Amino acid sequence: MSTATRPVRRGPGAVRRRPVLLAGSVVAVAVALIPVVYLLVRTGQAGPARIAAELLTPRVGALAVRTLGLAAVVTAGCLIVGVGTALLVTRTDLPGRRVFGVLAGLPLAIPTYIAAFSWVSTVDGFAGFWAAALVLTLCSYPYVFLPVAAALTIADPAQEEVARSMGRGPARVLATVTLPQIRPAVAGGAVLVALYVLSDFGAVSILRTDTFTRAVFVAFELGFDRTGALVLSTVLLLMTVLVLTLDRRGRARYASLGGAARPPSRLRLGPARWAAVTALAGVAALALGVPALALGLRLVNGVSRPGAWSEVAAATLASLSLSAAGAALTMLLALPLGLLTARAPGRASTLLDRLAYLSHALPGVVIGLSLVFFGINAAYPLYQTTWLLALGYAALFLPLGVAAVSGAAAHAPPVLEEVAQSLGRRPLAVWRTVTFPLTLPGIGAGATLVMLTCMKELPATLLLRPTGVDTLATELWTKTTVAAYAAATPYAVVLVLAAAVPAWLLTARSGVLGREARR
Secondary structure, eight states, rough: OOOOTOOOOOHHHHHTOOOHHHHHHHHHHHHHHHHHHHHHHHHTTHHHHHHHHSSHHHHHHHHHHHHHHHHHHHHHHHHHHHHHHHHHHHHHHOOOHHHHHHHGGGGGGSSSHHHHHHHHHSSSTSHHHHHHHHHHHHHHHHHHHHHHHHHHHHHHHHHHHHHTTTTTOHHHHHOOOOOOOOHHHHHHHHHHHHHHHHOOOOHHHHTTOOHHHHHHHHHTTTTTTHHHHHHHHHHHHHHHHHHHOOOOOOOOTOOOOOOOOOOOOOOOOOOOHHHHHHHHHHHHHHHHHHHHHHHHHHHHHTSSEEEEEEEEHHOOOHHHHHHHHHHHHHHHHHHHHHHHHHOOOSHHHHHHHHHHGGGGGGGHHHHHHHHHHHHTTGGGGGGSSSSHHHHHHHHHHHHHHHHHHHHHHHOOOOOHHHHHTTTTHHHHHHHHIIIHHHHHHHHHHHHHHHHHHHHHHHHHHHHSSTTOOOOOHHHHHHHTTTTTTHHHHHHHHHHHHHHHHHHHHHHHHHTSSOOOOOO
16 A cells, blocks of 8 residues: 555544653643633633623624624635635636735735724725725635645646546536545635634724624723623634534644645636736735835834834844744644644544634633733743743644644655654654654744744733733734824834745745646
């Protein structure tokens, strides 16, 4: 049996044969569940009567409909834009496909609160549900584009060629052959988008759209209603469970960044190619052009105050150092869980993987408050240090690292590890000489994505950053809350430029900038 078709061992026995990975996975999930445990314990202390009084109101029903509706609309929009862009860039003779491939990944560098601020400052009266849906779709569709483009790049084109040789047209080949091949990547991207929308605070806050995340923040910060905020957060947690239940395979394999044995032949678009160019250029103009225009117009006024650039430089260094620490800790925790899900798939590893997602959709303010409580009561030496913030980042973004590692491990033949073990090498030596080199690309891709996401995270950073440390995100938020938009602009520009580097690296690793196709 070839290594490509060799079955992976499944079931509880496979997990028990990997005790080190299992132990590391349990530790990783325990870190991710700290906010969830805090949330459930503190909510339970309110008592059934208070919980019922908070939940059984028309406002909670309206919040639920609006939040789920926003998640559904944005996810659908991201699927249309992300999958469509990936297909055009990787499977057609689109003019300038590499340029459009880069442009499609760059919106990851723009935090939703910067995008919302740009639209509000450019378009009068820009607010509400559909405004939030537009901004979130433009910022989030790379979560679909990147894994789908990677899946299309590594997919074997032979099946599509056979289908075409049997007389099937392009649309039928797409529906019956191509899309089924990339369905896990599509589903994984959709799940990440849905969870991202559930947890978003920046865009919905600036655009005045009442969702659970905004309601939680208002209850904590303005209403001093901690119990009400915790109850609302519990509903948000239940929504996360609902999303994960609807799609059990929801994991975006960012680390599936390789290439097929040979490039596919590209579909000739003919006269439609210029319509496709116009559509992709329009998406890029909305996603990147509007923020660039708004920030550019305000940039000069934003740096007029003496000493501004030195403050921006200090905030930049703080952002880079804190996000690097968060990425390092997140990937350290993600490594055993990612390897376990890839090498020992089954109920136990699937359960651990699903549990790691629970904190991913919680508002950053809940993550921050839970870890403040944890730091004061259980880990006081970490309180108000960089590593408590890194722990918060790990709880929030562990699924991104796990998906990257598991994706890389899934595409590395396990038979190589088995051969090394059969030659008498100890497990540690096998890990050092075989497993680690095979998964290194996935670790790098995951670390890049996590660092990028940490740089943009706002609520948890506001609550957990060390005393006296300000990041680009926190300085930007501080300035915009008092309507000092000109002063906020330099921080926004530098944050976008700093985040653009890892966003470009992720796009390059997706394979869309790689080999040329056969004609």
